[in-house]
Amino acid sequence: MDKTEIRVGGLGGQGVILCGMIIGKAASIYDGKHATLIQAFGPEARGSACSAQVTVAEEAIGYPYVTHPDVLIVMSPDAYTQFAPTLKPGGTLLYENELITPDDKLPQGTKALGIPATRFAEELGRRLVLNIVMTGFFAGVTELVSFEAVEKAVRDSVPRGTEDLNMRALRSGYDYGREVLAKGN
Amino acid sequence: MEAPVTLEGFPQHLTLRDGTKVVVRSVEATDSNALLQFYRSLGEADREFLTDDVTKPEWVQRFVRLVQLHEIVSLVAEHEGKVIGEATLYRTPHGWTAHVGELRVSTAPAFRRKGLGTVLAHELVRVATGLGLEKLIVQMVENQAAARRTFARLGFKEEAVLRGHVKDIHGIKRNLVIASNDVSHIWDAMEAMVADFSPTSG
Numbered sequence: 001m002d003k004t005e006i007r008v009g010g011l012g013g014q015g016v017i018l019c020g021m022i023i024g025k026a027a028s029i030y031d032g033k034h035a036t037l038i039q040a041f042g043p044e045a046r047g048s049a050c051s052a053q054v055t056v057a058e059e060a061i062g063y064p065y066v067t068h069p070d071v072l073i074v075m076s077p078d079a080y081t082q083f084a085p086t087l088k089p090g091g092t093l094l095y096e097n098e099l100i101t102p103d104d105k106l107p108q109g110t111k112a113l114g115i116p117a118t119r120f121a122e123e124l125g126r127r128l129v130l131n132i133v134m135t136g137f138f139a140g141v142t143e144l145v146s147f148e149a150v151e152k153a154v155r156d157s158v159p160r161g162t163e164d165l166n167m168r169a170l171r172s173g174y175d176y177g178r179e180v181l182a183k184g185n
Numbered sequence: 186m187e188a189p190v191t192l193e194g195f196p197q198h199l200t201l202r203d204g205t206k207v208v209v210r211s212v213e214a215t216d217s218n219a220l221l222q223f224y225r226s227l228g229e230a231d232r233e234f235l236t237d238d239v240t241k242p243e244w245v246q247r248f249v250r251l252v253q254l255h256e257i258v259s260l261v262a263e264h265e266g267k268v269i270g271e272a273t274l275y276r277t278p279h280g281w282t283a284h285v286g287e288l289r290v291s292t293a294p295a296f297r298r299k300g301l302g303t304v305l306a307h308e309l310v311r312v313a314t315g316l317g318l319e320k321l322i323v324q325m326v327e328n329q330a331a332a333r334r335t336f337a338r339l340g341f342k343e344e345a346v347l348r349g350h351v352k353d354i355h356g357i358k359r360n361l362v363i364a365s366n367d368v369s370h371i372w373d374a375m376e377a378m379v380a381d382f383s384p385t386s387g
Contacts (some may be wrong), residue, residue: 159375163315
């Protein structure tokens with residue numbers, strides 16, 4: 001069965017869960033695949049560790065928990081420290097490269113790709129769209145969900161009035177991802 | 186990376202209250218002459234409300250340059266290829282008022298009372314919130330009754346009156362009204378969404 005397991009990790013307030021939810025929504029509702037989402041929150045709204053586990057597959061998913069993800073998206077150093085060793089060998093690490101520096105904790109053959117997502121978000125006008133930049137980066141690098149699907153999922157998920165900025169955030173992450181991929185190949 | 190200001194959803198083809206078809210789009214580098222013509226077509230009484238001498242080619246060139254540099258965001262309304270209205274968002278990219286944007290809207294006299302000003306102002310508010318601004322302001326002279334109604338309909342509330350702050354073309358001092366619209370609640374909703382917290386999940 002063609003299945004991809006994803007973990008998104010970061011801090012409360014970075015939009016980790018929304019990132020996972022948008023990926024799952026894009027895959028399931030707009031790309032016609034199957035997806036599951038498991039979310040884990042800390043006790044505080046802000047600053048505590050949180051993560052999302054997303055599974056995307058062509059067929060129905062029997063077990064939604066992710067222990068060794070194929071793709072790990074991390075937005076904070078703590079999330080990197082906690083989850084990097086769990087990445088599947090040969091997996092993909094997508095990280096916020098102004099907050100995180102990958103080290104030797106990464107499993108063999110990891111493809112590590114970074115993006116200054118916080119800076120991009122700040123330059124666009126709002127730091128809180130960092131997660132949408134990361135979502136675009138994910139779509140651009142992995143091609144696991146189509147841009148059209150993730151665009152619809154973002155538009156459908158974010159509050160009214162914030163769509164334009166979120167779309168620009170998505171596009172900036174996606175374009176950067178395509179660039180990084182083109183340079184790497 | 187410089188954040189590009191690409192305006193989503195333009196050009197827009199809209200119909201005014203009397204059925205007049207207009208196109209609202211962002212200002213382009215080639216619009217200098219059309220803008221100059223538009224502003225020169227306004228009467229002196231209309232231009233007295235503007236803060237710049239918009240009839241000078243130097244002003245238009247500077248204006249279009251600022252649009253290109255993304256320092257201001259400007260929309261024009263066109264009817265049959267002619268500019269009939271213009272709306273601009275001014276903001277300071279850094280500092281203590283970086284979250285505030287100022288709106289200025291001008292319309293051709295022949296297209297007033299048809300909803301053109303409302304259309305332009307509404308679109309500019311949408312653009313401004315899309316840029317992440319939290320508070321929008323507009324300055325109006327006390328006797329600009331139509332403008333005051335238009336912005337009130339869009340949620341602007343009169344916040345300050347500067348007495349005798351402006352002089353009209355007859356030298357009469359008039360009060361300047363500053364109205365504002367706090368659009369930060371839009372971003373509060375986004376902030377709540379990315380809080381990554383559920384009171385029912387631990």
